[in-house]
Amino acid sequence: MKNALRFIFGLAMVFGGSADAFAAPSAAPAGKERTLPWNAETSDLEPDASIIYGRLPNGLRYAIRPNHRPQNQVLVRMTIDFGSAAEAQDEQGLAHFIEHMAFNGSANVPEGEMVKMLERLGLSFGADTNASTGYTQTQYKLDLPKSDMNLIERALFLMRETAREISFNPAAVDRERGVILAEKSARENFGFQSARAANNLFYPNSFYATRYPIGTTEVIQTASAERMRALYRKYYRPDRIKIIVVGPVDPIVIERELVAKFGDWRVDAPPLGAIDQCSLDTERVLTAQSFVHPEISESIGVQQFLQDKKRPDTLKRAMIELKMSIANAIISRRMARRSREEDMPFLGGGVTFNFGLCDQYATIGYGVAGKDGSWRSLLAFTEQTVRQAVEYGFEESEIAEQVKRLDAQYENAAKDEGTESSAAIANALVSLDEDVYNSDRYRQILWRQIRPFVTKAAITSEFAFWFRQMERPQIFLTTKQSAAVFEDEILAAYAISRGTPIAAPMTRAASSFAYTDFGPAGDVIADKTIADLGIRTIRFANGVLLNLKKTDFEDNRIRYSLRIDGGQLHFGKENAVLASLMSATYVSGGLEAHDIEDLRSILAGTTVSPAFGVADRYFGAASAVAPADLERQLQVMAAYTTHPGYSENALRLFRRPLPELYARLKATPASALAVAMSKIMTDDDPRFALAPLETIQGADFAMLKLALGDALRQNRLEIALVGDLDDDAAIAAVARSFGALPSRADDGKDHNAQLQPGWSAKRGSFDISHNGEANQLAWRRIWTTTGDNDQKTTQAMDLLARVATLRLTDELREKLGTTYGVSANSDMSNLYLKRGAFSVSTAGDPKDIATIETTVDQVISALVKSPVDPDLFERARKPVLESYADWKKQNNTWLGVVAETQTNPDRLNRFRNSESNFTSITAQDLWQLAKQYLDKPAEFTFRALPDEMVSADEKSAQ
The missing domain is CATH 3.30.830.10 (Metalloenzyme, LuxS/M16 peptidase-like)
Structure with missing residues (x-):
């Protein structure tokens, strides 16, 4: 391995560069000097040459990236x-x-x-x-x-x-x-x-x-x-x-x-030292501790710190971290697979490994979460899974899967580099610490050179080297058990697990994707272009609708949307719980030929994701994929419409955390308020309120299949593709997948009878009990409005909410200091057109509730009394106006429009008119809306208060 690393370091010099490569490209402006990239002097990795680094004479450093x-x-x-x-x-x-x-x-x-x-x-x-x-x-x-x-x-x-x-x-x-x-x-x-x-x-x-x-x-x-x-x-x-x-x-x-x-800033005091140093005892004995709280989730964290050294951002460190990240990913997959195949209390977990704690320690450990009261089995499960990897290592197939993922990761990052977002670059530079910022293309070149050395033997050896040293960890348990769990109990459970023999992991055979042939490719029977928006609309002979928008906003990325009519509206009020079941289990139920873990292995090395869910009015998915993977993405989604697996493992995993989740619904003020509010305002309508635990636990796949019927195979279907497109290739890929399926309905189903609900007639103030801290309050006041019947009105109500937020922030936060944050919000449903709400939300201390409510009422009254002053109006309006500069230059914006081009043409007009409508809104418009909707007592006020502050009558009413 030393020879291999020597060879790799040689390659780094070939693909890297000398310090001279980063000298000032031309005479720097007076008063500053160009410098080496941050931390380049301690690294053998090539910095990204597109970033300009410099320093002022007073020591201030800067980085500029066009x-x-x-x-x-x-x-x-x-x-x-x-x-x-x-x-x-x-x-x-x-x-x-x-x-x-x-x-x-x-x-x-x-x-x-x-x-x-x-x-x-x-x-x-x-x-x-x-x-x-x-x-x-x-x-x-x-x-x-x-x-x-x-x-x-x-x-x-x-x-x-x-x-x-x-x-x-x-x-x-x-x-x-x-x-x-x-x-x-x-x-x-x-x-x-x-x-x-x-x-x-x-x-x-x-x-x-x-x-x-x-x-x-x-x-x-x-x-x-x-x-x-x-x-x-x-x-x-x-x-x-x-x-x-x-x-x-x-x-x-x-x-x-x-x-x-x-440049004129001078400081005469001598430089200060680093503040990120600390000292830890790496010779500590095995220790355990528990934290008990009636609302806490059950979890175990096991960590040990090893004396190490300062490790600059070098290829040698990167190689170790790469091998350990592959090992950790494999262990996480093993844990997930076992938890699906066995009825165990595991809810999630994985391995941790890090360099650089206080510049001189390495961290090894693992953590796991599970059902209440399960910590002993959780500890044993995780400890033995990690020890199994130390003793038996990893399989070639497991390594190969992770290498494929890395191949795709580096290749796609390099292709995307030209359109990387400014936010991603800025955030990376902020968090750089002592590392070097490299380009994605350089990382791909380096990966290709070191890839041959990422072997089973290398990864097994690296993981074993570090985790064999885990002899004296510290163990931390969180539990809601009423009696404290003492240190000796935890240590005894750990000793029992360590003494338990373990067998080698089972080898799993690789398989290939089974759903590539859906029949003869479908014929295109209509092909039009909406000239002013540059959207191309396609209709296939079987009724499938396809909308295309080619852009250059993101390299090597296509954003897609699949919509099959139905969604929550298909299930209706009587089967509303099945929408939740489908959202949580349909994808994880896999396909008839592949369980979800096998499917993820098959898709390793691609950007394809097994995606399929339930929205308010449609079934489907929306995400992004590399152009080379588009056809496989379409095949996976088509397979989910025709050959879902409905694996009982998925149902078991869905039900497993429910008792703990429901037991903690009142653990925080915000959670308690959200649950109670949706129940009260909708008269406990199951389409909007959380279903009782026994109802959701009783839902199963037989019920889901019956309720779905042939909706996924027959309902109207619309696909949208936006981004780095080859139109002909995209059309052909859709033709061979969704276009090859049986004919579908031309029109959407009539769900008008379901779209009439307004708000509950039960109005007033509601005190909600929560089990959190005694000094915490969540508060919301709501005025009912209407649905999204008119675009300008909806936009104006959003702007009114921004105005209210600024006024409330001035009063409650800046002047009174009673809250950290307060916000107003307008929510006018574009589905339930009789339903809208204008709300004010905040949090604080229950002792300040009278001040909060009085101040909110004063601010709202002022908005009703007279138009807002020009400065406040402009401060609320200007950020929205400025956002339009880049609004039409983002693929996400276009996907929202292109997704419904053929089934909801009104959305196109809204898109065209959005900026002009917003620009035309005046302070007088806001005043008229305030008088129309806010010049009345609020219909609902919700106060989530500590349990002891809520009366028994209020609790029983909820």
Whole structure:
């Protein structure tokens, strides 16, 4: 193996490049220097040459990547090497607090104006402007809707304000405390408590266990503005900052702007050290711990840390990680197959392996989740599956399957590279840490060279080397058992499993796909083009409809949609539970000739997915596939319409987690509210409300087959293909699959009788009990409206909801600090045209419920009383207007239109008129709609409260 690696390293030099290859391509603009790609000095892998890297004299680093997908959007990211790991004991939470204060005013932006300024520029707060704080990094992001230099200048100006000029006004700091405490309260449920307990076991005394980014209540409540400013000045400094710009930009212009905004920033203090270091005891004895909570899911996590070394991003490290990822994928497949074939309490799990923890440790382990009370069998099942791989290794067929997957992965990524999204590139650069950003084409070349060395012996040896060292792991159990599970019980169960002999895995024979011949190819009897939209419509002799839209927005990708009339409407009210059953089990039931695991093996090395589900008005699927795999994708979907497998294994897997799922419906306020709300507002209509556990457990495949009848074979069928198309090849592939099937109905079925339901006549306020934390509330107030009968009205109601969200955010979050987030939403059904709702939703502390309700009513009353002011109207409207710049340059947008071109031509007109309709909406229009729909008491108010706050009468009524 050493000789093999030596050969591979030689290849890396052939396909890689020297440092000189990344010198400045031309004279860099004054005030900056071009540099090697980040981390290139420690790597033997070739960096992506399309990214321009540089540094200002003050140490600020930047990366610029011209990109045109989307064609207009520019993404700006700023990261600071600072997070909660750097905080002192009495500073816990201040890194996160500082991030919040970035949006609360700076030296050159008045308090409360930064977000408004961004909204006026066309950015939507939360979606396009955001920030996050982790253990070692704080990130700020701006997604600019267009490549306009004035807009980019403003974005970099605001980044400079954030990096150096936050004002920390004491009054603003005090107001923000409530927002952060609300965020902390919303997050710290039993799941977070469990994570804390696990970190205490796995990472004792490290920042992972002692410095959570959210901080401590005491510090959040008491830290002074001056204390924050001092920490900000210490760590927000240019040599700890990276700026990333991705989009249709001129790098030279961006560099000049970076110099203008950041070049004069000087810091005299000496550089600070790294903050991502920690120390763990790798000689710890075997230890176990449990976390017990009545709402927690049953799970076992087993981990051990091994002393390692700092491993730069080299081919040698990549080879190890590649072999381990193949091994881990095989073990996951073994677990999944066994859980399907045997009646066991397993609900999911797999193996973990990582380098680089605190720069000096490797992590090995495994985790598994299962049914309540099953931890002993879960532990034994997982431990023995992993040990089986250590002792017996892997089969050639298993390796071959994973290699095929990697072949396809690297090949398709290389083909897609020219149209990779700006978001994917920016996010990769943000999370780069100490790695090197490589191009997809280079990774494909490298994969082809190392592929011969990815053998059964190499993978078996690598996996065994690491997991044979798993002698003293730490074991963490979460369980809802009423009595605590003590350490000695867990350790005893682990010892019993370790002492249990294991047999070699069974070898499975490979098979080929059985559904490639559906009869003589169908004839095309109609072929038209909708000229202004560039959509081609085809009709086959058997009634199958095909719509094509060729684009160049994504290389090597076709987005597809299959729609067979029916869906939930086919099952109706009386069989509504079967729609849920079909959605969850139809695909996993496999085909007559292949169970789902065999089918996945057959499809390895392709982009084909076994997809088929149930939507409101149709059966079918929508996803993406490489052009080379289109015909196989069509064959798989056609086989699901003609030869479904209905495997009982799928039914068993569907039913297995249901008792635990239903037992936890009230575990959080949001879940409790959602379940109760759908039940109350629809009079417990099974089409919209969650079915009782016994009803859904009683549903089976015999019932599903009877209810389906011949719908999948006979109902009207429409296929849409959008993207990197060869029209003739696509038409021929459809002709040989769906076009070869028996004739179908020309028209859709009449479901009008089912489309009449409105909302329940039972109106009022409803207190819903939840079993979560005592300081958590979920709240929603709803005004009934109508369905999507008029496009402009629907768009205007959406805009009214955006206006309401801005007003509510100002009042509830920024002024009162009673909630971390609040939103208004308009939902006007395009199916049930008598049904619509305008809602306001938030979360918080039950003690603030009166303030929340009063404030919401005041905001809604103001919207009814008079038109919104021009600035607020424009801030709500501008992000939507700007989104139209790239709206028609995305395949997902077109697929939504092309999917129903022949069966719903009104959708084409809506598409044509969407922008002009939206542009014509005025503040007066919103005022009229507010008076029409909101000038009345809300029909429904839902408050999900801690169980002890809800009366027995309210509980029984639900």
